[in-house]
Amino acid sequence: MAKKTYEKPTIIKVESSHSKAGVPMPKQKIRKKIGGVAIDEMVERFGSPLFIFDEKAIREKYRSAYEAFSSRYPNVQFGWSYKTNYLKAVCAVFHQEGAIAEVVSEFEYEKARELGIEGKDIIYNGPYKPYDSLVTAAKEGAKIHIDTFDEINDLEKVADELGFEIPVAIRLNMDTGIYPQWSRFGFNIESGQAMDAVKRIKAGGKLRLTGLHAHIGTFMLDANAYKVETTKMVRLMNEVEEKVGFTIEYIDVGGGFASKNHLRGIYQPPEVVVPTIDDYAEAITSALYENIRGNSYPKLYLETGRHLIDEAGYLVTSVVASKTLPDSRRSYIVDAGVNLLYTYFWYKFNIELTREVSGISEPAMINGPLCMNIDVIDESILLPRLRRGDKLVISPVGAYNVTQWMQFIRYRPRVLMVTEEGNVELIREREELSDIEKREILPDKLKLK
Amino acid sequence: MRIENLAVNKNGFAFDPTSGETFTLNETAKEIIEDLARGVEEKEIAKKLSEEYDVTQEEAMNDVLDFKEKLKLYGLLS
Ligand SMILES: Cc1ncc(COP(=O)(O)O)c(C=O)c1O
Numbered sequence: 001m002a003k004k005t006y007e008k009p010t011i012i013k014v015e016s017s018h019s020k021a022g023v024p025m026p027k028q029k030i031r032k033k034i035g036g037v038a039i040d041e042m043v044e045r046f047g048s049p050l051f052i053f054d055e056k057a058i059r060e061k062y063r064s065a066y067e068a069f070s071s072r073y074p075n076v077q078f079g080w081s082y083k084t085n086y087l088k089a090v091c092a093v094f095h096q097e098g099a100i101a102e103v104v105s106e107f108e109y110e111k112a113r114e115l116g117i118e119g120k121d122i123i124y125n126g127p128y129k130p131y132d133s134l135v136t137a138a139k140e141g142a143k144i145h146i147d148t149f150d151e152i153n154d155l156e157k158v159a160d161e162l163g164f165e166i167p168v169a170i171r172l173n174m175d176t177g178i179y180p181q182w183s184r185f186g187f188n189i190e191s192g193q194a195m196d197a198v199k200r201i202k203a204g205g206k207l208r209l210t211g212l213h214a215h216i217g218t219f220m221l222d223a224n225a226y227k228v229e230t231t232k233m234v235r236l237m238n239e240v241e242e243k244v245g246f247t248i249e250y251i252d253v254g255g256g257f258a259s260k261n262h263l264r265g266i267y268q269p270p271e272v273v274v275p276t277i278d279d280y281a282e283a284i285t286s287a288l289y290e291n292i293r294g295n296s297y298p299k300l301y302l303e304t305g306r307h308l309i310d311e312a313g314y315l316v317t318s319v320v321a322s323k324t325l326p327d328s329r330r331s332y333i334v335d336a337g338v339n340l341l342y343t344y345f346w347y348k349f350n351i352e353l354t355r356e357v358s359g360i361s362e363p364a365m366i367n368g369p370l371c372m373n374i375d376v377i378d379e380s381i382l383l384p385r386l387r388r389g390d391k392l393v394i395s396p397v398g399a400y401n402v403t404q405w406m407q408f409i410r411y412r413p414r415v416l417m418v419t420e421e422g423n424v425e426l427i428r429e430r431e432e433l434s435d436i437e438k439r440e441i442l443p444d445k446l447k448l449k
Numbered sequence: 450m451r452i453e454n455l456a457v458n459k460n461g462f463a464f465d466p467t468s469g470e471t472f473t474l475n476e477t478a479k480e481i482i483e484d485l486a487r488g489v490e491e492k493e494i495a496k497k498l499s500e501e502y503d504v505t506q507e508e509a510m511n512d513v514l515d516f517k518e519k520l521k522l523y524g525l526l527s
Contacts, residue, residue, distance in 0.1 A: 009516040010475045011474040324518045
């Protein structure tokens with residue numbers, strides 16, 4: 001006789017605070033495929049946990065962002081923000097689509113060069129650029145964005161050393177009406193510091209100012225802040241051209257567009273609070289048209305990171321154990337934790353199952369495998385009783401996680417990309433002991449065997 | 450052991466007359482409560498579950514223990 005389908009025993013006290021618990025879940029969130037490929041099959045082949053990127057989703061996102069801007073202001077160029085996700089395969093997709101590279105350290109600079117990006121197609125940002133890296137960047141014709149007066153001095157030395165005038169841009173900060181204001185980077189517009197920097201560069205006679213750059217923040221929910229930013233930048237450009245005589249070839253408005261992720265502490269869903277790419281594009285390009293004088297239209301650069309990649313990335317994790325906690329909540333222990341999900345500190349993720357599970361839902365928390373009390377992926381979620389091996393699909397996790405993840409307690413897992421054609425490519429191998437031990441040196445006198 | 454007094458209905462609702470509290474529960478939970486109230490051993494309950502459902506006896510045993518923990522936290526079992 002065929003056995004009945006097992007449902008784990010579940011009992012829920014009917015309480016007003018948990019009023020949604022104890023009833024069949026109205027609609028379980030299920031995701032069986034990514035990029036058309038079954039998630040269960042990928043886990044079977046490559047193990048768990050797994051990061052999975054959807055190539056088609058990345059390209060579609062990029063194209064719609066490019067379209068939103070180029071249809072309004074044709075002279076536009078995206079620079080892929082490496083820090084957001086510098087897996088080679090991910091960067092290569094953006095470069096194939098036409099993006100140049102935006103880097104903020106010599107490490108990221110080397111990574112872009114290694115991938116085949118020429119110096120002239122690299123934007124070099126960041127508050128600390130080692131001297132040697134400035135020499136390389138200047139020689140290779142990178143777009144160097146100056147952050148401080150000290151860096152002006154460094155670059156003038158580089159110009160002497162190399163024997164030519166170096167084209168540069170300066171980074172700006174300003175009040176765009178948002179809080180907190182990112183005032184740590186670059187030169188302030190309102191105080192006159194930015195104009196001082198321009199004059200200082202002019203007086204030195206060794207550098208040529210060709211661009212203005214700013215990055216006003218990240219996950220910006222107010223598109224109007226970009227209108228303010230762009231307006232202030234164009235007005236500064238006009239003033240610089242008139243009073244100092246530099247010709248500004250480009251304006252780089254940075255990154256910061258939000259993704260459809262759910263910020264902690266915000267009640268409305270991202271569909272309601274997150275501006276569309278057209279909102280951002282309209283804010284920026286309208287400010288350009290309203291403030292540019294004459295008929296030289298500078299190139300518009302964008303360093304969009306999160307918005308372009310977040311929703312194309314998933315983390316699949318498996319239930320390894322479960323238990324009842326003293327407060328009667330259920331805890332699921334899964335094989336991926338906050339070591340892999342840096343953005344946990346900002347987001348309440350979308351969590352989906354790969355199969356329908358029958359039964360009543362109960363309040364649960366999802367805990368990672370670290371021996372740390374803070375290893376909580378979701379503190380309060382209603383889930384039917386899951387069994388060992390059941391999978392949870394966590395998203396959007398494409399931005400900042402595979403760069404800010406930690407090798408802490410556990411190895412970092414494999415990363416896959418599902419291609420446009422529906423093939424599954426391994427784009428990063430799982431770590432093993434030798435990856436970590438390779439960098440360690442045990443003094444002879446401490447050798448145990 | 451208040452589970453003996455629990456009034457469990459067909460629709461998966463249980464009422465505890467001692468505290469006035471209401472619970473929702475599923476079929477397997479109902480079966481385990483009935484067995485525990487009759488004094489059936491944990492191991493025996495797990496065996497019965499594994500015979501009736503597609504679950505191993507080991508998994509069922511863990512579930513019975515976990516379920517008892519939950520009943521204790523709800524004050525239904527001492
Ligand atoms: C200079 C610069 N450009 C671009 C970005 C990308 O930002 P986002 O991912 O918010 O688009 C950052 C992120 O911190 C940045 O510092």
